[in-house]
Amino acid sequence: MLARVGTMRARARFYVAAALTTAINAVQILDGRATAKAIRAELGAEVASIQKTHGVTPGLGVLLVGDRRDSLTYVRMKRKAADEVGIFSSDVTLPASASEDDVLEAVSKLNADPQIHGILVQLPLPSHIDESRILETISPNKDADGFCYENVARLVLRGGPRPLATACTPAGCVELLQRYDIPLAGKRAVVLGRSNVVGAPVAALLQQCDATVTLCHSASENVPDIVREADVVIAAVGKPEYVRGSWLKPGATVIDVGINAVDDATKKAGYRLVGDVHFDEASQVVSAITPVPGGVGPMTIAMLLSNVVNLTKASVGLPMAPLPGRLADKV
């Protein structure tokens, strides 16, 4: 692991040297693409090992309701990544007109399928379907996204058993910080956005890493002043270039979860992708930052695969990989 981190750090330094020669501040780019690739290589070896010792191939069941273009893209990317590490994946696609009972039945089938170790219900679901009811139907030990009550509660509680899986984007943020040796214990972390999928669980994970966490949201006052206190900023608000360079403490670390399309006539597609943080401004101030794209996105998918491998291990009685922070103490 240490050797691997060393390699990655060297790679990250190269990236800085190659791509940011114009930057005055020596900012470190937290390369999610390279880190995710390293994780996929590790997972590939684990999958091969489980197959060898237990004759079991980890299986991911993906349930997609409707045909939202972004959801189709995400599902395709997840399936491709699963395939790369040797995880078998099975798709269930229902029309947008499917009833709640149809979706519940599809989840129940995946729960009962011995070839499936992790179930992913691609969100958002059509508005006539009660999302919390569907997520609650997923068996906690096949909950590839860590969204069911039991895994959510185990994440926020101290002591007691560990979650069987943790939400993938939050886990990806923290894994990236840890692989780049960014200190968290005792440090101030500010999370922007309190969604169930990113903001709230990443706050819980950072707290489990002994950070002092402040969670900001749409009702928060004086957000720039609060961000200025942070050693680590996690931006997950979905507003293009919302966090300005002047908001950031010199030397801070920024994890940008946002991925927003903004009009750009100079691009062939007519748009470009930007994060929730103004990258050029932030790069002048902070010591480390994730790029968009190529930061949190690839890490999210790697953590999904990691969850599936872990759930498979648990199903055959193998020890699961340790979780970050104090969660590592849980069994």
Add this chain to the structure above:
Amino acid sequence: MLARVGTMRARARFYVAAALTTAINAVQILDGRATAKAIRAELGAEVASIQKTHGVTPGLGVLLVGDRRDSLTYVRMKRKAADEVGIFSSDVTLPASASEDDVLEAVSKLNADPQIHGILVQLPLPSHIDESRILETISPNKDADGFCYENVARLVLRGGPRPLATACTPAGCVELLQRYDIPLAGKRAVVLGRSNVVGAPVAALLQQCDATVTLCHSASENVPDIVREADVVIAAVGKPEYVRGSWLKPGATVIDVGINAVDDATKKAGYRLVGDVHFDEASQVVSAITPVPGGVGPMTIAMLLSNVVNLTKASVGLPMAPLPGRLADKV
């Protein structure tokens, strides 16, 4: 409700005038004893109404393992308060040597008992018993302390169904703030201590009230500086007079959850009770503070009774009382 709050505010003002004539700063004492009394009166009326309309008496099952003196005291106080509002209470007492299976069996019996609407397992349990396993056995719709996975997760998640009950001390802190009209939305709240019983759930509740919450703990650095940013401070660390007056922002509100015995030769008992906040110093700076005792303690018990009445209402199909903040939007 508004008239009742008005009466309580008048009462609180009287308390200030009567008891704190020597204070220079016009601090408001958040009188938990008087507020809890008002809540018990409300609950008494609700219990009478449920009996009249549905012929059902709310029932609280209290499970005590061992004979810790503090636990015996707490259980007695809770039973007395339940009795006062017309809640039937039933005690199950097991010896400290009881096995985990004995305790699980006792919980299962209470789960199955139609006379019992809320179950309280007095913590801490003897160290040979897995606390999380016992709490997880309590049926979520009889979970008087709001400690089971389902209720914990429903508290921290946005949207989806509301928790059937919320942890009593956190609910007591927030109820007290709300009855004294202390604004929370957009304000900075700092919670000291991250226990499962107080710190973590009160942070979640304050966030549901749209406060911007920072959770400090034993690994946090520069705690006084963080506390100085807070409009509302919740102290739950169990260290006598830990928070000094110099840490507090002028005009802040302090909720002191601590109750610590410190040696005092001038007292007949040889000790006096103090909170986690240096009351005399804090009173010179803040605009409102809870006394210790007579602050959060009585509120905790009132919230337990409120949970039992709510669980009873749910069991007969009556609407439950709304929860604070954004939880009020949940159904």
